[in-house]
Each structure stands twice: as structure tokens, then as C-alpha cells.
Amino acid sequence: MGVGVSASGRISGPFLKRSLFFVAGVALIILLWELGHRRYGDLVLPGVAETFATLGQMIKSGEVGEALVQTAFNAITGWFFSVGLGVVLGGIAGLWDDFRFMVRPVSVMLLGVPAIAWVVLALLWFGGRWAVVFTVVVATAPIIFASAAQGVRSLDNDLAHMARLFRAPTGSMIVDIYGPHMLHHIYPALATTLAMSWKVSIMAELLSGSGGIGDGIAAARARVDTAQMIAWILVVIFILLLLDQVLLRLVRQWLIVPGAKGADNEQA
Amino acid sequence: MNRHDPCLQFDNVRFSYGQRLILDGIDLDCQRQSVSVLMGLSGCGKTTMLSLAAGLGDPLSGRVARTAKRVGMMFQDPLLLPWRSALENVAFALKALAVSRKERDERARAILDAVGFPCDQQHAYPGQLSGGLRQRVSLARALVIDPDLLLLDEPFRALDIGLVRSMQGLLLDLVEKTGMSILMVTHDASDAARMADKVVLLSAKPARIDVCLDCSKKGRRSDEMALIEEIEAHLMALEV
Numbered sequence: 001m002g003v004g005v006s007a008s009g010r011i012s013g014p015f016l017k018r019s020l021f022f023v024a025g026v027a028l029i030i031l032l033w034e035l036g037h038r039r040y041g042d043l044v045l046p047g048v049a050e051t052f053a054t055l056g057q058m059i060k061s062g063e064v065g066e067a068l069v070q071t072a073f074n075a076i077t078g079w080f081f082s083v084g085l086g087v088v089l090g091g092i093a094g095l096w097d098d099f100r101f102m103v104r105p106v107s108v109m110l111l112g113v114p115a116i117a118w119v120v121l122a123l124l125w126f127g128g129r130w131a132v133v134f135t136v137v138v139a140t141a142p143i144i145f146a147s148a149a150q151g152v153r154s155l156d157n158d159l160a161h162m163a164r165l166f167r168a169p170t171g172s173m174i175v176d177i178y179g180p181h182m183l184h185h186i187y188p189a190l191a192t193t194l195a196m197s198w199k200v201s202i203m204a205e206l207l208s209g210s211g212g213i214g215d216g217i218a219a220a221r222a223r224v225d226t227a228q229m230i231a232w233i234l235v236v237i238f239i240l241l242l243l244d245q246v247l248l249r250l251v252r253q254w255l256i257v258p259g260a261k262g263a264d265n266e267q268a
Numbered sequence: 269m270n271r272h273d274p275c276l277q278f279d280n281v282r283f284s285y286g287q288r289l290i291l292d293g294i295d296l297d298c299q300r301q302s303v304s305v306l307m308g309l310s311g312c313g314k315t316t317m318l319s320l321a322a323g324l325g326d327p328l329s330g331r332v333a334r335t336a337k338r339v340g341m342m343f344q345d346p347l348l349l350p351w352r353s354a355l356e357n358v359a360f361a362l363k364a365l366a367v368s369r370k371e372r373d374e375r376a377r378a379i380l381d382a383v384g385f386p387c388d389q390q391h392a393y394p395g396q397l398s399g400g401l402r403q404r405v406s407l408a409r410a411l412v413i414d415p416d417l418l419l420l421d422e423p424f425r426a427l428d429i430g431l432v433r434s435m436q437g438l439l440l441d442l443v444e445k446t447g448m449s450i451l452m453v454t455h456d457a458s459d460a461a462r463m464a465d466k467v468v469l470l471s472a473k474p475a476r477i478d479v480c481l482d483c484s485k486k487g488r489r490s491d492e493m494a495l496i497e498e499i500e501a502h503l504m505a506l507e508v
Contacts, residue, residue, distance in 0.1 A: 165341050
């Protein structure tokens, strides 16, 4: 399953069927959008053609490219910090109960505070671009931390015993035992936080006015330019789809262990 | 070191899980170049003895002494790394030794051949292998380090009879040629009779040594049959 083109070069039935349903879904969204536009008018919901024309102008003027670079920097820098912190601290917390008990209140606190509150605090503490990066880190790191800690804790003790019997060195324990096990466990958290980092970054940019897509949305709001606002939303959706279908799909395929439970579903 | 030097000794070993006493005063010597077989009712503490022999736990009292430098073990479950191929699983056991990756792979390949693992499946993952093939990978992993002491926990479970015989032949050959010592847990009296120099029957929990049969003089078929009957008679008596 999941192979779109057969060995003979012909498109397989299930792939064609899935593609048709996908196109039907997109067509339905466009239809509802256009109906909404006709019912409520330009100010509430601009038409499909007008929105895409606005988007084309924004791309042509270089506005989209510049904003994308800034938001990508904020989101990805924050996400990398978050992965580094979450995996290292979560790994340690998974191995040592005392450390986990000590760090848990911090993690609960970070998860409990709404991202919007962090934006306000970060603006007071840092201001500008680093306020955005900081907000992404505090909003996503606890999720990766919890997942990494659980990943290490859920490792089959017998596998660790086996490795101890063969006197596996620490490096090998990380590369062969804990690492692969943890990666399979934290993949959903990595995927979720990667998408989340973009959304949080845009929200923080909107409030901080430090450039990026969020700043573009804030400017469109100030001008009451609904077409431009929806054009920015289309850009964000496009980026998230690209991340999921290209980057995360590659990681998913790399993680698939042939013969493991659920491998066939994953491949599909 | 001569043949009669023990490479593993249990000296009045007691072991418990919490308040539950599992082993009670076990004395056992496993000589070099010999096969000792542990038998007894299910759950009587045989696997616990193997774990203590492997150094994966400490006795409550008494002493487990090992002179063996390299200890290999085949666990009751194969315990293979699901994210590594059969070849990589075997090579994993060599990571503690200072050998290159190339040599690790060569040695892993050779030992997989020796246990009759099909060449074309060496890059398959454990989830793609049958139970029997996984058992063979597990045995190959235990053997690849050239162990002085090999601990086997029901090694022939789920294997076809022809393969059992060829693996038993391989192990006895290694004992003879390398001086390796084997401590094996099994429920099968014929496996024990075929391989053992010594059969140790454990009583029900807390386990003590009930009977220790010296089988080193066996050789003729009739001796082997008589030994199987004797072992089975003792096992039946334990169940009563």
C-alpha cells in the first residue's frame, strides 16, 4: 500500500482514489469559500480570485519571501532549542526519578501558562526577535520533555539488561538502545511542536511587531484588508503542508522499521 | 587452567524478590568444557539462577563466583533490537570489544552462517523473521563473542527437530574445541540427556538442589534412554 505508481509505471487504484477524494475536498472548500463571499461580501470574506490575486502581488513585491525568512528563522531556531533542551532534560528525567520529580513542577508550570502570556512577558524581558524565539521555546519544550522522559522510561528493561550483559559501552547504549527507542516515541511530539512553533511564532510576531508573517497579518488588520489577511493565512497553510508532506514524511519513512507493528499503516 | 576448574560457582546462594524467597542455599560448580543443565518445575527459579550467573543481580547471601572472562547469554525471549537488522543485532554484542565495524560484521556473518541462518535474510529486521529465526539470531549473538561461559535459557524452544539436533551438535563441538562451559535451562529431558555432563534438578520454590545427576559417562543410546527416564521420573516426583 501507499505506492502510487506500480512497477510497470501505471498509477495504482488506491492512489488514484485517494487523490480524487483529496481534490474533491479542496474543491468543496473553494466552493464554500466562494458561496460565503457572495453571501457576506468583500469585507467579511473576499472572493477566491481576489485573494489569490492579492497573494500574487505580495509574492511579486517580495513581501512574502522576506516575511517567510523571518518567521522561519524564529520558528526553527526556537524549535531547535526546544528539541535540544527537551530531549536532554527529558532523557535525564527518564533515567533518574529524583531529577524527574524536581523538574516536573517546572514543566507543569510552563505548560499551564498560556503562550500569549509568555509573549507579553518575553516582550518585557527581551523585546524584538528573541522574544518570539523565547516564546516558541517555552511553549514547545515541555511537550518534548514529557515525551522524551516517557520514551526513556518505557524502554523494555530486558533490552537494557541484555545490553548490560554484553557490556555495551555508553555510546552504544545511546545509539543502539535509548536513541532509536526514544526517537520512535518522541516523533509525534516533534511533528506537533514543529507545526506549533510556526503558529506560536506568528502569534508572537503579531504582538511584538518584530517582522515576519505575524507582523504582516497585524499590518493587514490595521488596514482592514481582509484579502491580504487571508492571503497570509494561505501562506501559513502552504508552509505547514510543505513541512508535513516533505520533511515529516521523510522522517516518518526513515523511522519505519520493517515488520514492526503498524509499519504497514505508516507506509500507507 | 584445567578442565576441572570451575568457571562458575554458586556457593550457598540465597535470593529473594522482596519477601519472597526464590533460591535457598544453592551450591553448584560448572566446570570448564562441560555442559550443566538446570531443570525443575515452571517458575521454580531456574531463570533467576541464570540471571545471577550472568551478573544481572546480586544474591541475598552466599556467593556467585565467575572466572569466565566472556559471558554470552541466550535469553528466554530473543530480546533483539527491533530497529536493527539480524546482522546488526549479532554485531551489537561485539561493541564492547575494540574491533572495527568491518570485523564486527564479518564475525557476525560467520556465526550466523554457523547457526544455519539464511544468508538472504541477514539484513531483515526481527519483526520480519519467524520465531525460529529470531532464536537463531539470539544464539548467534551469544556465540559471537567467543564466550568462556554460555548461559542458555530454553534455547531450543520453537525450533524444528532437525535444527535442534544441528544446533546441539554445534554447541557440543564448541565445548569440545574451545573449552567453553554451558549452563542451560530446559524442560526437555531428551535435550538434557543429549547434551548434559551434569543435570541439576531444582525443587519447587524456594528452590534447593533436589538431585544432581552425573551424566559424563553416558555415550550409548541405551544409557541416554535410561537417563531420560531417570530425569522424567524425578520431574514427576517433583510435581506430586
